[in-house]
Amino acid sequence: MLSARHEIFIEVATNLSFSRASEILFISHPSISKHIKELESFYKTTLFERKGNAVHLTTGGNLLLKRLKEAKKIQNQLEFELSVMKDQLKAKGQLKLGASTTVALYIITKIFSSFHQKYPDIKTTTGFLRLQDQLEGTERRIKFSRNDFNDAVQGYNKTVRSFPSSVAASMFGFKVKEGFTADMGTNQAPEINFTK
Numbered sequence: 495m496l497s498a499r500h501e502i503f504i505e506v507a508t509n510l511s512f513s514r515a516s517e518i519l520f521i522s523h524p525s526i527s528k529h530i531k532e533l534e535s536f537y538k539t540t541l542f543e544r545k546g547n548a549v550h551l552t553t554g555g556n557l558l559l560k561r562l563k564e565a566k567k568i569q570n571q572l573e574f575e576l577s578v579m580k581d582q583l584k585a586k587g588q589l590k591l592g593a594s595t596t597v598a599l600y601i602i603t604k605i606f607s608s609f610h611q612k613y614p615d616i617k618t619t620t621g622f623l624r625l626q627d628q629l630e631g632t633e634r635r636i637k638f639s640r641n642d643f644n645d646a647v648q649g650y651n652k653t654v655r656s657f658p659s660s661v662a663a664s665m666f667g668f669k670v671k672e673g674f675t676a677d678m679g680t681n682q683a684p685e686i687n688f689t690k
Contacts, residue, residue, distance in 0.1 A: 495569060499529045500562050503541065506530060507559040510549050533558075577615070644673040 496504075505515040506526060516523045534541050541555035551559060609616070651670045654663040662668075 496562065496566055499533050500565075502526055502529045503533055504559065504562055504566070506542070506549070507551055507555060510551070512549065640674050647671050647673045 502515065502519060502521065505519055506512055509515055509518070512523055512526050512530075515521075516526050519526070530541060537554065537558065539554035540552050541558060543550045543552050653659045654668050654670055
């Protein structure tokens, strides 16, 4: 069984943030730091590299995270198998499932409902909210990058067209550039068939 220190390390390493781990685990920031220092002392290696506000895993930290994830997976599997051996209908464990918001709201909820009736001691979690947040963040970054690119192209084109820059542009072969535009149909979501 993983120790509390190992669980804390996994949370800090996964989020690369002592503050975020503190919020998730409801443990004070100094307590988190103390547990990490004790692990570093136990393993006789530095697990995190701190650069300003940023936290990065060291080589030793990456190795520990990898092995702890493997150990946690084995621990969860063992707990599940032992509970199934005892009584299949009282199996204990955790089922993690990721899905888009639409699938999670309209399809997964119905499946989880019947699953919970059959296996009430198995905890289910859906990763669709975190996935949705990540997708929205990615879409926002793409939008800002596209706008930055189009602004830069617009500034460049204005310079190339304006006198006296236009003279130098024609002498050296600088031409007007096109900004980014989406292809026709890219605003349409793909169709997905769940019946197959």
